Amino acid sequence: MPPGAFQLSGAATRLGVINDNGVTRLDFWVVDQRKDGGGGGWTKDGAEAGPHIIGIVQASPEPSISSTSSELTLATYFSLAGQILSALPGSSDVTAQSTAQNSTVTDGLASVTDFSSLVALLVSAGALWNWLKVITIGLLVEALRRATLYLYSRIPASFWITAHFHEDDDSYEWMMVWLSKQPSWAKARDIEVSTDTFGLSTTATLVPGEETDNNLSLVSSRKLAYLPAASRTYPIWYHGRYMLITRVQENTGWRGRKQTTLEISILTRNNRVLNELLLEAKKDYMAAAHDTVSIYVADSDNDWVHAASRPKRKLNSIILDPGITELLVDDARDFLNSRAWYTARGIPFRRGYLLYGAPGSGKTSIISSIAGELGLDIYIVSLSRTGLDDAALSTLISDLPEKCISLIEDIDATFTHNLNRDDDPGPVDMNAPPGTDDRRPPPPDTPVKPPVGSLSLGGLLNALDGIAAQEGRLLYATTNKYSALDPALCRPGRMDVHVEFRLASKDQARKLFFSFYLPADEAAAPEDEKDQESESSPAKTADVATSEKPVFFGTSHRQRAPKLRRTQVADLATRFAEAIPERELSMAALQGFLMMHKSRPFEAVSVAGRWVETEREVRAKKAEQS
């Protein structure tokens, strides 16, 4: 407190107004801070003047003081206080304080009076003006503060364009692959090293030196690449523009899962730069992924995630009965170009294909091949996934992108009576319509196999053609037990085209043999190479057979098939087909047999008959046991 000042502590209600035998008295306790040692110590009441109390004023019946406490005003208190202080020796160092201690009667009344005085003072013209000034200054200061903050955040931001890429989105992969190609990482001092291929068959950029080191490449098929580390910001230059790259990792709070977001800020006011960057990254990625088919599966949160990329398989490498490949490919292609037709007629723009028939007859292979041919990604819907219920399936189906292939394999496995893929019901009457498989009816008391999770047939049907079902998608379902399927599942609208895949015909066997030993790519090899028969002749094969060989099953990849002339392969293929019975073995079985004779086409032909006999015996034994 400055010298000479005095203090009336507390509100006016605390001032001591004492009604003493009908005489209103105003008591001030004025303490000399010098005597008190500065510690306060208001321990005495007005009646007992102690060493600290140096002044008591009796306000009444002084002429200047009214005889009732209600007439006392705050101004009077102040004036009295002033008088006391001026009367005191060394008044400039004195502090005054009033108190209501030992007040006997009139505190309440005084409170009212003091409060109204205070209000009167506060609302007096002078005070209001001061209030106004204080409020105005306060508003100005606040406005200035806000303006500064706004400008601080907006001015730098107005020079930057920031794009955010979420880990779950394809664009994140495009950008990460693009980033992995940037030379800046090779010089960075804090960097993430990764073998992630971001959906491509190979890492986009190798660690410098790795690509030239053949040994290292052989040791690991996974290649190393540099990438921006999480929670770091890296400056790089793009087309002369300054960019900041940040990978932000946040806890999602769900099973400790972390969500990564990539942020790219470009120092420019022109969106064109960002557009260029995005298109460049997308084009690069598409070019790198051109020869692959992307496969997506659902994760435990029922989000589609990129699971793998497989090299495209040529359509002509799958040998089906005449017309089937063309039927499937042309139908799908035509469908994709017919959106307007569907819209005009109000028909949902969806198409379903049910491929049924013998195991290993090429159902899955042709779907993958069609995806490659039409440039579509495959989304695998696994009905047997734990935790998949009707709602989750519906979400998954409605989250499919507009043009894609969704694949449900072995659709019979989830919704048939007590049947599963291990049961071998013997030769199936493929032409029996769905729901009519009565060769092996389940006993009446057989409980219906509960669907895995809480997925119901109704849920599946709704997901396939309900309102939420995505437009423009091609649905492929495969089954080995056509007749066991619920007819509702197979009706047009859900499964529009049903295609039967049968066991291998002689013609298929011949074509498979041909394409196995003389695929289209190699048919154009120079004549002289084709003429070399090398060790493939029966005599030479015999030589090899007598020499000591390591014991192993399968065929070593180091062995190469001999180069054969086209006519030779055609002749061998015909002989092979003669040895293969019509519609008895699957194409997968034939492929497996040829793989065992990968480098020995002559031997394949000569032992094919014996192999067929062995296959029959194995199947007969199996049938006996079951």
Ligand SMILES: Nc1ncnc2c1ncn2[C@@H]1O[C@H](COP(=O)(O)OP(=O)(O)OP(=O)(O)O)[C@@H](O)[C@H]1O
């Ligand atoms: N028609 C075919 N032409 C060429 N290869 C085939 C053919 N059918 C099957 N294969 C080969 O057999 C293997 C299994 O084929 P795929 O998985 O496509 O059969 P699938 O009919 O889907 O069998 P499943 O019903 O058991 O799922 C693949 O490696 C494939 O190359």
